[in-house]
Amino acid sequence: MLRRYLAKRLVVAIPSLLIASLIVFTLPRLIPGDVVAMMLEEKAYAKDLEELRAKLGLDRPIYVQYFEWLGRAVAGDLGESLWTRRPVLEEIGQRLPITLELALLSLVVGILIAVPIGVIAAARQDTVQDYTFRSAAILGLSVPGFWLATLVIVLPAIWWGWRPLTGYVEIGKDVVGHITQMLLPAVILGIAFAAAMMRLTRGMLLEVLRQDYVRTAWSKGLRERVIILKHGLRNAIIPVITYIGTQLPQVIGGTVVIETIFGLPGMSRFLFDAINQRDYPVIQGVNLVVVSFIVAINLVVDALYAVLDPRIRY
């Protein structure tokens, strides 16, 4: 059943992906500024604009370019960068792991902060603890990540002369250095994420704790721990997981600013530079990979429901 449902979902995802590919392809071409003129000025690839345009394949009608790109993309070829002439897929391959690692780490940090605090806030509803946690959560939602990142870099440097590492440390070369480098940006990204998730966990758990079966559990004399974690949290967690699924694009998008500040060579930085350089194949490639990734994750999230909640059968 689950397999059939997933197959159905996959089919439904195709039109969304096609529309996304159209947006991905059209949007960068609407950006004012002719990439060919920019390139001719900086790098003398060809005699004149027309020759360069033909060389890059940008002289053909736009729909021809779209279908050719789409056809190749389906086969796993995202073309090559207009500027560096390197295959886009290869470049993404080098950068995607960094962005994904950052996003996943921040997710983990977010969950580690949000779920326990959300549970405590719900279990101790309307106490000082609850109010403190809720206010802290809204504060976490309100503080801009890029400002927090700037402060984390500046203040320790002024007070103690300590500076975080700049320049990317590869995991293969220095494991400890790599993790300490990634942890700070991950925590900063995780905070905003945790705030929203904590509020949702609290809200959902409160809803569940009002159910009859929870009252039954209380009257059976079960311990609070068991009631809240086993009877409560397990039933409250599904909307939280949905939320994580829907927020994933935002976590990945949020890395743009953080990668810039911490000088991490991830996808977002790559995309940001490509937008400025009008490097169409790179912009298209990165966006397409991100969107496909997100669609895939949402599929996994849907499948997770059935695992977590035996009542859900597809």
Next chain:
Amino acid sequence: MAGNAVAQAGSALDSRRELARRPERSRGAAIARALWLFARRKPIGAISGLIVIAMLVMTLFAEQIAPYGYDETIRGARMKPPGAAHWLGTDNLSRDIWSRIVYGARVSITIGFATIALGTAAAAALGVSSGYFGGKYDLVVQRIVDAWMSFPYLVIILSVMAVLGPGLLNVVLSLSIIVAATGSRVIRGATIAVAQHAYVEAARAMGCGHARIVLRHILPNVAATIIILSTIGLGGIILAESALSFLGFGVPPPYPSWGSMLSGSGRTYMYRAPWMAVWPGVAISLAVFAFNMLGDALRDVLDPRLRGA
């Protein structure tokens, strides 16, 4: 007898006048009472409301409140730390930071409210029509919304800003697209729920047209959702605007925006003059915090069902 009748008529007229006057007086009292109750029940929400009002005043009367112009260089006051002369210090171009923050509120508030107005109106049009008409129209609209929503917002906004070029209006347009897409989902859900009520069916049975049903029966009933969505969204928009300005895609200099004050020179000189980077961030955090808290409190009061949503 005649005099009596006139007196009676006169007193009737008086009492009618009284009735006509009373609701007005009591409406003022009722509003005051409601505000007092709100402040008692939601003290943090009330304080946030005051911060929001203070920001609105700053926006309207920036010229009167700010001691200096936003682009005015002050002789011999380059990168002065916060003090009596310059409350929040001065920047690398000898400009008073407090004055720039006051003017910066104008950008945040204008963009915040304009985006919410435009974005929510579009979201309501999309969401209500999609939820009300359903069928193929709904399917197509929702697939497009799906596609939009699977992009990271910042990527869409950056691309749209790159297309439109920097500027206040363009920031509003690009942020509105996001508000419209995400908001339309929620409003669509609310519309579907409302449209199933018997009174909508009754209206249809009485021969009401689509326009009348939507405007008189559906829209008033999803209004609470729309209001809550807008107050809660404001904080996020101010945050998004600051991120955009930080990346250099916002309102062009020299006009100050809190986000752009944090980037560029704020970052270049952050080791020598940390106050340049600290205060704009405090301003953003305080503003967003106030809007979030106010939105939360309003939601609890207006629609308890949405608690924790």
